[in-house]
Amino acid sequence: THRPAALVSVPANRPPAGDFAADMLAALAARPRCLSPKYFYDEKGSALFDQICQLPEYYPTRAELALLAAHAAEIAGQIGPDAEIVEFGAGSLRKIRLLLDALDHPVRYVPLDISGAHLAASAKALQRGYPGLSVLPVVADYTAALPLPQKAGGAARRVGFFPGSTIGNLSPAEALAFLKQAGRALRGGALLLGVDLVKDPSVLHAAYNDAQGVTAAFNLNLLGRANRELDADFDVSGFVHSAFYNAPLQRVEMHLMSRRAQRLRVCGQSFAFAEGETLHTENSYKFTMGGLRELAVKAGFEPGPAWTDPQGQFCLHWLQA
Numbered sequence: 001t002h003r004p005a006a007l008v009s010v011p012a013n014r015p016p017a018g019d020f021a022a023d024m025l026a027a028l029a030a031r032p033r034c035l036s037p038k039y040f041y042d043e044k045g046s047a048l049f050d051q052i053c054q055l056p057e058y059y060p061t062r063a064e065l066a067l068l069a070a071h072a073a074e075i076a077g078q079i080g081p082d083a084e085i086v087e088f089g090a091g092s093l094r095k096i097r098l099l100l101d102a103l104d105h106p107v108r109y110v111p112l113d114i115s116g117a118h119l120a121a122s123a124k125a126l127q128r129g130y131p132g133l134s135v136l137p138v139v140a141d142y143t144a145a146l147p148l149p150q151k152a153g154g155a156a157r158r159v160g161f162f163p164g165s166t167i168g169n170l171s172p173a174e175a176l177a178f179l180k181q182a183g184r185a186l187r188g189g190a191l192l193l194g195v196d197l198v199k200d201p202s203v204l205h206a207a208y209n210d211a212q213g214v215t216a217a218f219n220l221n222l223l224g225r226a227n228r229e230l231d232a233d234f235d236v237s238g239f240v241h242s243a244f245y246n247a248p249l250q251r252v253e254m255h256l257m258s259r260r261a262q263r264l265r266v267c268g269q270s271f272a273f274a275e276g277e278t279l280h281t282e283n284s285y286k287f288t289m290g291g292l293r294e295l296a297v298k299a300g301f302e303p304g305p306a307w308t309d310p311q312g313q314f315c316l317h318w319l320q321a
């Protein structure tokens with residue numbers, strides 16, 4: 001039966017603008033200065049991220065799409081018939097189509113994302129392509145809580161899909177907490193988790209320092225967003241995008257670095273930046289096969305098959321909940 005996509009807003013879990021203000025003020029007051037990457041994804045940031053995914057240097061999206069296309073039948077076999085699929089951080093919903101096309105009668109698709117307007121538009125477009133599928137978008141900060149509706153009536157099992165190596169944007173403690181929570185919500189089902197793998201640092205460096213400067217614009221948009229949404233007066237041209245691979249910590253770090261000594265105001269408070277001082281805006285952890293399995297076991301999952309490409313760029317893990 002055709003059911004129109006309804007946008008379920010979960011106010012308690014949707015970070016209100018106030019959180020951005022409070023978190024930005026706290027970040028500016030702290031040393032080192034560090035803000036959650038979840039604030040990248042306003043409408044403009046989500047659109048810039050979609051552009052990043054098309055960049056020649058940003059291999060993870062292409063690598064994961066190729067894995068999904070190559071192994072769709074096998075993955076669909078693991079998922080089984082009449083499943084409900086819950087996607088975390090659903091973004092523009094390109095990857096799910098590869099799965100949906102291979103699945104045997106999926107019952108319902110529940111995409112969760114922090115960016116409400118972006119999610120609503122993507123869910124609507126997806127619904128048009130799959131008129132027989134129930135699509136239930138949920139606006140939520142899934143790092144805070146998982147406000148999942150009851151499993152759909154008639155669903156044989158609930159399978160989570162967390163692609164894009166978005167788990168790498170969480171700290172190790174946050175990633176463990178998220179996985180524990182997801183494991184509880186998916187009990188009896190499984191999680192299909194996509195992670196970026198540790199590799200040649202020059203490949204990682206290029207992926208976060210693209211020639212067209214889209215990643216720089218994505219990073220700097222955070223300051224633009226602060227100027228638009230908070231009472232802030234960042235001089236965006238006074239900061240530069242800085243991204244590098246921190247090998248001992250197995251992560252790419254993104255920072256906004258002050259080009260000069262400057263003062264600025266946010267919500268009536270004044271802050272000083274020294275020349276070269278940074279606001280740390282993102283970590284993107286990279287994983288080894290063994291490291292990810294260890295983390296999954298710690299969170300209560302039983303690792304199953306894993307699919308990776310011949311160059312070892314990216315890996316999809318099947319984790320039994």
Ligand code: AVI
Nearest residue numbers: 052164165166169208215284
């Ligand atoms: C969404 N996330 C997995 C991306 C990443 O690679 O960590 C975000 C991103 N940051 C810069 N480029 C892409």
